[in-house]
Amino acid sequence: MSSAAAPLEPDPMTLLPPERPVQLLDDEGALHEVDGFPLDLKDSDFRDLYRYMVLARRVDSEAINLQRQGQLGVYASLLGQEAAQVGGAYALAEQDWVFPSYREMGAALVRGVDPGSVLHLFRGTWLSNHDPIATRFGLLSIPIGTQALHATGYAMAAKFDGKDLVVMSYFGDGATSEGDPHEAMNFAAVYDAPVVFFVQNNQYAISVPLSKQTKAPTIAHKAVGYGMPGFRADGNDVLATYAVSRRAIDRARAGQGPSLIEAVTYRMEAHTTADDPTRYRTAEELAEWKARDPIARFETFLEREGLLDDALRGEIDEEARGYATRMRAEVYDAPHGDPLELFEHVYVEPPERFDEQRALLRAELEGRE
Amino acid sequence: MAITLAQALNTALHDAMESDDRVVVFGEDVGTLGGVFRITDKLQSRFGDQRCFDTPLAESGIVGTAIGMAMYGYKPVVEMQFDGFTYPAFEQLVSHLAKMRNRSRGTVTLQVVVRIPYGGGIGAVEHHSESPEAYFAHTAGLKVVSPGTPSDAYSLLREAIDCPDPVIFFEPKRRYWLKEDAQLPVRTEPFGRAVVRREGTTATLFAYGPMVRTCMDAAAAAEEEGWDLEVVDLRTLNPFDTATAVASVVKTGRAVVVHEASVFGGFGAEVAARITERAFYSLEAPVLRVGGFDIPYPAAKLEEFFLPDVDRILDAVDRSLGF
Secondary structure (H helix, E strand, O other), X not given: OOOOOOOOOOOHHHOOOOOOOEOOEOOOOOEOOOOOOOOOOOHHHHHHHHHHHHHHHHHHHHHHHHHHOOOOOOOOOOOOOHHHHHHHHHOOOOOOEEEOOOOOHHHHHHOOOOHHHHXXXXXXXXXXXXXXXXXXXXXXXXXXXXXHHHHHHHHHHHHHOOOOOOEEEEEEOHHHHOHHHHHHHHHHHHOOOOEEXXXXXXXXXXXXXXXXXXXXXXXXXXHHHHOOOEEEEEOOOHHHHHHHHHHHHHHHHOOOOOEEEEEEOOOOOOOOOOOOHHHOOOHHHHHHHHOOOHHHHHHHHHHHHXXXXXXXXXXXXXXXXXXHHHHHHHHHHOOOOOHHHHHOOOOOOOOOXXXXXXXXXXXXXXXXX | OEEEHHHHHHHHHHHHHHHOOOEEEEEOOOOOOOOOOOOOOOHHHHHOOOOEEEOOOOHHHHHHHHHHHHHHOOEEEEEOOOHHHOHHHHHHHHHHHOOHHHHOOOOOOOOOEEEEEEOOOOOOOOOOOOOOHHHHHOOOOOEEEOOOOHHHHHHHHHHXXXXXXXXXXXXXXXXXXXXXXXXXXXXXXXXXXXXXEXXXXXXXXXXXXXXXXXXXXXXXXXXXXXXOEEEEEOOEEEOOOHHHHHHHHHHHOOEEEEEEEEOOOOHHHHHHHHHHHHHHHHOOOOOEEEEEOOOOOOOHHHHHHHOOOHHHHHHHHHHHHHO
């Protein structure tokens, strides 16, 4: 019965994504074409990608300032992840949807969501203050990775309804250890749902490094188990995150099902303003990643191509200052919320006891006056 | 015509799907098989596999994708195959399904029904006989319903599917085969209304779901003792019909709340507290609770010693009368 056949060893190389991420701009900002990931961008798109990244960084630093001033309770910075967020969201079409985590200010900007409205969550005036349906941008989701299932469900619905619509679900490296992203990717693959799972691998889940989240060689490898493609992109190269997203989105739109993208990047700031990253990472490591700054790299490319001059810098700076001013105004002016509104949105048809409890609160409020 | 509670639920799903093509049914084994209890029988062959479909075996995935589909505009009716398999979905139920409308300041409504066959008494294996209703009655943003009769099963499920708020729909699995003469479609009292199933004067038994029938049996047996028991079927735990509960106790002066779930921290405590707060001077005795013991649900051969039955209920009535 025995045969001389080779031992039944798995051959991972036939399935696994390449270890080296897709990179179109090298560290010096020089463009190199990569087979399978063509760029379909005009000069105006290059300028827009730059614009969104600069705006995202400015809005982000303004939010940190607002937290330092006591205007926000906490804030989760995206510093260093501008290329990952902007490149991914920029590849979406108008009708597409985004289901974010809580660190997606850059994606929010690209999708036209007012950053001030997003900050209500961090200010504590309400749990959110943007209309997800109108903006096609889901609520910021704090329970890790849970939004991936909403993305899959939304995409399944769009597919059943015959709509031309793709959903992008953002989550982080830590979320890939949770159950919900697993279930979301499995459901999406089974139903060929038009979803792109965009993982920003920023190397840390608060203090826990990627090596303690997974033994997988890369996060993109996990796609294999679901029967979907896993792509890796240099997350600090906005042209790479765009081109990889373009391919995954086109695939989903053509009815070929979901994909997983791992954008390899780095969270240059603390996890949130309440965190102290000096306790778990070295200054050398941070310096190494700062040298790979996504905006600086793209600037070098734009300058080389003659697409960036002082006039454009000035224009974007003006726009960024406008955003910052409006954000400050929205946050400073935001009332602490009407306590009686607490009962308004829990149910469409609230139970009778809400009347009693509202009356109790009203009496308490009147007693204070 | 005599119909079973299971047939009433199946017909309700069928009629809801027929009247609104945004109603979709999904879960584990609900398609080809028609559900392990056949509640979704023939829905897939009638409405196609985009209206009724099997999912991967993942309860959080079922509820989480239902949320996404509801955001799109569908009206998902999903099945948790058994009570004890609801827990993997707990985060989606509590952190998202219940809260999304409030978090979004009223801009997102989730018209989702989560059906859960619950309770014991069928000799099932571990994790197939639990009564987790208190977790969900305690969760703001959810409505919690449990029918005790075939007519109510039909009507409450239709109302749940039409309800703009998320509904956790607890189906008394040991009563799936309970029969009633009824003509479908039928509409009974709406959410938030308890129903007096049997009028009486000695004491009031409060129950919902599987224990309604047990309380009716207890009331019948009590006649031999010369006791005239009133039975109130609560039907919906949230919203809760305080007025009917209080009116009954004002009349009888005594109350016993019955459920299968463990007594400690169970829904009976809420019923007892509401009655005590509002009918204190009408009470001749403390409100008593009858339920499962405060232990994990036992093995099938021992469940009869755990579950409330006619004797345990009548013992409680006797204690009430002793005050």
